Amino acid sequence: MSTDLVFVKEISATAITGKDAWNRPTPQPITISVFLNTDFHKASVTDNLKYSVNYAVLTRHISDFIKSNEHKNFKSLGSIAEAVSQIALDEKNGGSEVAKVVIKSPKSEIRADSVEYELIRSKNNPSANFDSYNVTKLRLLTIIGVFTFERLQKQIVDVDLSIKIRKDDPRLDFHNVVRDIVDYVESSNFKTVEALVFKIGQLTFQNYPNVGIESVDAKVTKPNAFSHVEGVGVSSIMMPENFKDVEPLALKDVSHDKGDFNLPVEDQDRQNYKGRHVAFVAIGSNIDQMENISKALERLKFYDITLESTSSMYISKPMYHLDQPDFFNAVAKVSFTDYSPHRLLEILKEIEYQHVARVKEIENGPRTIDLDILLYDNVQINTSDLIIPHKLMLERTFVLQPLCELLPPDQTHPISAESFHDHLQQLLTDKPEDHIQEDSSLLQFIPVPRISTKDNVMKFDQINYKSPTLLMGILNMTPDSFSDAGKYFSSSLDEIVKEADNLVQQGAEIIDIGGVSTRPGSVEPSEAEELERVLPLVQGIRQSTNPNLANVLISIDTYRSNVAKQCLEAGADIINDISMGRYDERIFNVVAEYGCPYIMNHSRGTPQTMSKLTRYEPNKNDDIVQFVIDPRLGQQETLFSPQLDNFLNGVSRELSLQILKSFRAGVKKWQIILDPGVGFAKNLNQNLALIANASFFKKYSIQVNQQNLENSSDTTHSSSYLSFNGMSVLIGTSRKKFLGTITGKIDSPSDRVMATAATVTSSIEQHADFVRVHDVEKCKDVVMTSDAIYKNISI
Numbered sequence: 001m002s003t004d005l006v007f008v009k010e011i012s013a014t015a016i017t018g019k020d021a022w023n024r025p026t027p028q029p030i031t032i033s034v035f036l037n038t039d040f041h042k043a044s045v046t047d048n049l050k051y052s053v054n055y056a057v058l059t060r061h062i063s064d065f066i067k068s069n070e071h072k073n074f075k076s077l078g079s080i081a082e083a084v085s086q087i088a089l090d091e092k093n094g095g096s097e098v099a100k101v102v103i104k105s106p107k108s109e110i111r112a113d114s115v116e117y118e119l120i121r122s123k124n125n126p127s128a129n130f131d132s133y134n135v136t137k138l139r140l141l142t143i144i145g146v147f148t149f150e151r152l153q154k155q156i157v158d159v160d161l162s163i164k165i166r167k168d169d170p171r172l173d174f175h176n177v178v179r180d181i182v183d184y185v186e187s188s189n190f191k192t193v194e195a196l197v198f199k200i201g202q203l204t205f206q207n208y209p210n211v212g213i214e215s216v217d218a219k220v221t222k223p224n225a226f227s228h229v230e231g232v233g234v235s236s237i238m239m240p241e242n243f244k245d246v247e248p249l250a251l252k253d254v255s256h257d258k259g260d261f262n263l264p265v266e267d268q269d270r271q272n273y274k275g276r277h278v279a280f281v282a283i284g285s286n287i288d289q290m291e292n293i294s295k296a297l298e299r300l301k302f303y304d305i306t307l308e309s310t311s312s313m314y315i316s317k318p319m320y321h322l323d324q325p326d327f328f329n330a331v332a333k334v335s336f337t338d339y340s341p342h343r344l345l346e347i348l349k350e351i352e353y354q355h356v357a358r359v360k361e362i363e364n365g366p367r368t369i370d371l372d373i374l375l376y377d378n379v380q381i382n383t384s385d386l387i388i389p390h391k392l393m394l395e396r397t398f399v400l401q402p403l404c405e406l407l408p409p410d411q412t413h414p415i416s417a418e419s420f421h422d423h424l425q426q427l428l429t430d431k432p433e434d435h436i437q438e439d440s441s442l443l444q445f446i447p448v449p450r451i452s453t454k455d456n457v458m459k460f461d462q463i464n465y466k467s468p469t470l471l472m473g474i475l476n477m478t479p480d481s482f483s484d485a486g487k488y489f490s491s492s493l494d495e496i497v498k499e500a501d502n503l504v505q506q507g508a509e510i511i512d513i514g515g516v517s518t519r520p521g522s523v524e525p526s527e528a529e530e531l532e533r534v535l536p537l538v539q540g541i542r543q544s545t546n547p548n549l550a551n552v553l554i555s556i557d558t559y560r561s562n563v564a565k566q567c568l569e570a571g572a573d574i575i576n577d578i579s580m581g582r583y584d585e586r587i588f589n590v591v592a593e594y595g596c597p598y599i600m601n602h603s604r605g606t607p608q609t610m611s612k613l614t615r616y617e618p619n620k621n622d623d624i625v626q627f628v629i630d631p632r633l634g635q636q637e638t639l640f641s642p643q644l645d646n647f648l649n650g651v652s653r654e655l656s657l658q659i660l661k662s663f664r665a666g667v668k669k670w671q672i673i674l675d676p677g678v679g680f681a682k683n684l685n686q687n688l689a690l691i692a693n694a695s696f697f698k699k700y701s702i703q704v705n706q707q708n709l710e711n712s713s714d715t716t717h718s719s720s721y722l723s724f725n726g727m728s729v730l731i732g733t734s735r736k737k738f739l740g741t742i743t744g745k746i747d748s749p750s751d752r753v754m755a756t757a758a759t760v761t762s763s764i765e766q767h768a769d770f771v772r773v774h775d776v777e778k779c780k781d782v783v784m785t786s787d788a789i790y791k792n793i794s795i
Contacts, residue, residue: 006096007035008059010104013066015080016073016429019175020108025073025430030080030105032062034088037098061087071429077103077117078131078168085121098122108174111182113137115174133174135161140182143189144196144222157185157196158231160219163204166212170433180207184251193220193234199249201238206249215239273340277377278308280406281332281348282390282399284370286318289328290447292356292368294595299351300334308333309663311402312726313670314442315459319396322438324366328445329398330670331374333406341376345386348373374403380414389414397440400424401463401631405669405723408703409627409635421634428463428632443467444726446597446670448553448573455551457509458597462698462726463631465767466791469783472555472772473508474734475500477533478517478525497540501549507780510574512772513537514557518578518607518680530563535570542571555599561586568594574673578603578680580658585665592666599730600658602651602677610681616650618642626653627701631725636699647686648693651676652700656722660704669722673770675730679738687738691759694731694766700724732772733759734779750774757782765790 010031017028036058062084074080081103088099099121106114116134138159145155159181165172184203190196201216219235226232285292300307311331318324339347348371352358356369374390381388393399394413401424409421416423432440446458460467475496500511515533516524525533534556544550555574556567561584564575568590576599581588583606591598604613619626626649628636638645659672674697676690701723733739739755740746753775760771760779764786773779787793 004038005035006038007033008062009033011059011062013063014070015066016071017077017080017105017108018073018075018173026426027070028105028108030077030103032066032080032084033102033104034058034062034084035100035102036088036096038096058088073430075433076168076170076173077105077108077115078119081117081119081131082168085119089121089123097124098128109135109138109178111138111140111178115178117168119168131165131167133161133163133165133172133177135159135174135178138178138181140185142185142196144193145191154186155222155224157193158221158223158233159185159200160221160235161200162217163213164215164217166214169211172208172211172213177204177208180204184249193222193232194236196220197234197236198238201236202243202246202249203251205238205240205243213240273343274338276335276337277339278333278335279341279344279373279377280375280403281334282370282372282374282393282403283330283332284327284372284398285368286325286327286366287368289453290449290595293328293330296351296356296369296371297332299355303336303347305334305336305339305347307666308335309406309660309720309722310668310670311405312462313445313447313668314398314402314726315445315453316398316442317438317440319432319437321363321365322435327398329402329442331399331402331406341373341379341381341388342383342386344376345373374399378414394423395427397424397427397442400427401442402726404631405725406721408625408701408721409629421629421631424631425634444670444728446673446728447595448597449595450571450573451551451553457553458728460728460769462728466793467769468791468793469764469768469787470509470770471507471776471780471783472510472512472730472732472770473503473506473776474512474514474772474774475503475537476514476517477537478514493536493540496537497544497549500537500541500552501544501546503776504549504552506777507783508552508776510553510555510770511541512555512557512576513572514576515563516558518557524607527560527562530558530560531566534558534563535566538567538570538572559583559587561590565590565594568596573597574599576675577601578677580655581662582658585661588662588665588667591662591671592668595668596671597673598662598667598671599673599675600655600662601675601732602655602680604654604681613681614683614686616647616686618646619649619653623705624653625703625705627703627723628696628699629701629723629725630699640693644689644693647689648696649700651690652697652724653702656700656702656724657704659722660720669727673728673730674724675732678731678733679736682738684738684741687733687736691731691733691762691766694729694763694768697729698724698727698767728769729767730770730772731759731763731768733763734773734775753778761786761789 010033013030013032014027015030016025017030019025020028065087081101085099085101088101102116102118104114104116109115113136118134119131120129122128138161140157140159141154142157143154144157180203181200197218197220200218204216205213215237217237219233221231221233223231283293297307314329316327316329318327352369352371358368372390373388374393376388379388393403404421404424407420409419412419413423441461441463443459444462448456457470503511513534515530538554541554542550553574554572555576556564556572557576558564559577559579564587574597575591577587578601580600580602604610628638630636640648655674676697678687678690682690704720706718734756735749735752739752740749743752743755745751756773757779760782763771771783
């Protein structure tokens with residue numbers, strides 16, 4: 001082997017190296033050093049770098065690699081070292097045949113100056129390979145010494161540790177090694193430094209017998225042994241055989257809760273809890289999920305607990321005990337009077353075990369319902385049965401993602417002092433260990449009471465946007481529809497049911513049945529006439545002998561509460577309301593009662609007046625604060641023109657205020673599908689802006705601050721926060737007038753298929769979850785192709 005050495009020392013970088021000392025997967029500063037064995041004699045003689053290792057090229061390749069993987073969780077320093085060694089051994093990258101790599105992390109372990117992972121890799125001599133964990137200056141307090149004064153109080157000892165292993169093993173985590181040494185040394189006492197060194201080696205081999213440790217090199221220094229000496233101590237390199245006939249250490253049982261992100265805080269549960277309080281409660285179930293979740297939430301009212309709002313509903317993979325059904329997860333904001341945190345906990349446990357019949361057979365196993373207090377006002381509590389804030393929320397996407405839908409971006413975790421949204425960003429870049437959870441990503445789920453989770457196609461990945469776009473086919477039962485006026489109005493029921501069957505065969509997952517034309521200037525029929533148009537068709541579809549048709553999702557395009565109620569009773573699944581509850585607010589009560597999905601379509605005025613209501617003003621209400629939030633990227637500043645900014649925020653704000661109204665009627669966020677209302681109180685440019693910026697409707701958030709007006713002496717304020725994060729978006733452009741204006745096909749809506757197709761593709765690029773179309777067969781091809789392009793989905 002060559003004896004010359006070329007090295008690159010301490011390249012500064014940042015990487016996610018696994019979980020830090022607080023158990024968070026946060027980016028850490030690291031340095032990377034590479035030492036390459038080579039023969040640069042010829043380079044020395046000729047003074048030509050081409051005969052040696054080009055350390056500039058090597059440095060660039062290493063830096064580029066780390067930069068390109070800045071969001072990857074490498075899980076350990078060892079995996080970074082292994083990846084860098086492959087670069088260092090690649091001659092194309094300026095490497096050599098033998099490389100030593102040292103990855104140093106100065107901030108990963110709070111009790112030590114630094115931790116390192118060191119390895120040597122040889123292309124031609126694998127037997128020369130070795131790995132080691134190194135811990136530098138681990139500072140401990142213990143009783144050590146033989147003199148009486150040394151036995152009276154603890155003193156500092158510094159430990160340097162090098163553990164040689166056969167290969168990087170995830171079971172040997174330096175945080176665990178350090179924790180074990182700290183626990184043992186600081187709870188023990190020693191007369192000699194020699195004994196302390198020996199016990200550190202024995203402890204390490206004893207606690208990690210099956211991870212390939214070859215040797216432990218421990219050095220212990222007493223820095224304060226003598227006033228005129230910097231330090232005294234001993235070191236020893238220990239092998240497994242050194243402990244062959246030694247009595248095993250009797251270790252004290254020191255509890256370390258897995259994933260505990262929790263500092264000691266004062267127990268505040270003794271204070272006066274008179275008055276109104278707000279709490280956030282995590283909800284989980286994997287047995288008859290929606291039935292049990294609904295039952296638990298309904299039970300809150302019997303304890304005078306108000307359900308203020310909910311997050312979206314998510315499907316998550318189980319943690320720890322993997323062989324069980326998927327979970328449904330959400331978070332609820334609740335308010336109540338006079339209950340202490342412990343009384344609230346008692347109530348939630350009563351609901352779990354008495355009213356929803358939870359049976360806890362195994363830890364982390366299947367459960368009918370799980371209700372956990374995440375936050376209670378700004379209280380911090382640390383007791384044996386209740387910890388607030390919940391100690392595990394920061395490492396669970398199925399808790400933190402829905403919770404952030406209910407908290408503004410500036411709300412900080414009371415212990416970490418970081419915003420909850422920042423914690424979510426960090427968590428979304430991490431991947432769980434396979435033995436803990438198969439996958440931490442969530443599917444937003446829109447429940448339909450009539451059908452099972454398996455048969456429900458309304459499941460969407462709202463972070464990576466990789467879920468198939470759903471096709472809603474239009475079936476108008478009106479004589480005056482703008483597009484297909486009277487096409488089915490005079491047909492027999494059997495003929496219309498057959499057309500519904502055709503839509504399903506062509507690829508429609510949802511059939512949207514309309515009995516009222518909402519084109520600008522149209523005149524509404526009576527309620528009885530609307531029912532006569534749509535109710536028999538719902539019944540006819542449900543009674544079909546074709547199971548594909550009989551089980552298709554049926555949406556009813558209505559703004560009337562009684563029409564919605566009767567159609568839901570007859571088997572409809574979804575209510576599609578173009579008025580967003582403005583024409584008949586009782587529709588919110590119907591949607592809440594039946595638990596059905598509700599498409600809230602933005603509009604203004606009436607069909608007779610909406611075309612004149614296209615001016616959107618900026619927000620002038622100081623009690624309304626608007627945000628744009630991406631779960632992965634955090635709060636964002638828009639670069640829109642003032643006019644476009646006013647428009648998008650105006651549409652979103654008006655939708656939001658109606659959504660908040662629906663919450664007060666009992667509607668859950670997971671029921672609502674957003675439709676920004678293309679063609680409703682929008683001019684040509686505004687319609688185009690909606691399509692081009694449809695993803696905005698997944699990022700908008702609003703906080704509405706309100707003063708307590710019920711009691712004139714009470715000057716406190718409350719606030720309502722709503723985020724569009726986690727919500728599905730539907731775009732309906734099919735054959736609409738603005739497409740005729742663009743293409744010149746003013747008088748022929750049925751000729752606007754290609755124009756519609758262009759808007760469908762644009763909508764999918766903008767993360768739309770549903771598209772509503774007349775021409776299902778042709779648009780199905782458009783949807784599949786667009787999904788393949790923008791979502792990498794192909795069948």
